[in-house]
Amino acid sequence: MQEVKPQEVKPDGLSLVVFLKCLELIGGPRRLFELRNLTWVPSLMEASYAVVLREHFNRTEDEIAQFLGLTRQSVRNILRADPEAVRDRLEGALEERRRTAHVHIAGGLARLAYRTIRLEGASLGLLDEVGAALAAFQQIKT
16 A cells, blocks of 8 residues: 655735635636726735735744735735625625725735635636636647
């Protein structure tokens, strides 16, 4: 019988999965253009890393801030963001931006994505699309 060794999990891969789940939750990459919030991409990636580093690797706010090059307060805002307020906003329940101005949108979205992955598994329609696109590129290459 062959011995199975546990694979080391790295934050890059986990953060990318959370990031892709964020994109899926908002309606896909094209939805970013419709929302006119292209600056969300770096914020979503930062928030994805922060949530993974806290939830999966149990890092402190200071460690996360140092890793990401953010202030401790920025990390705190990400980690304390309300996922439900973000969900409501994305679903259009809260139309006025000022009503959720205190909510760190990317942080709440990353927390929601992480929680969804933990509860429902890492099922990602967007990831399936990426896999199909990679296969199409492989066919072009040959």
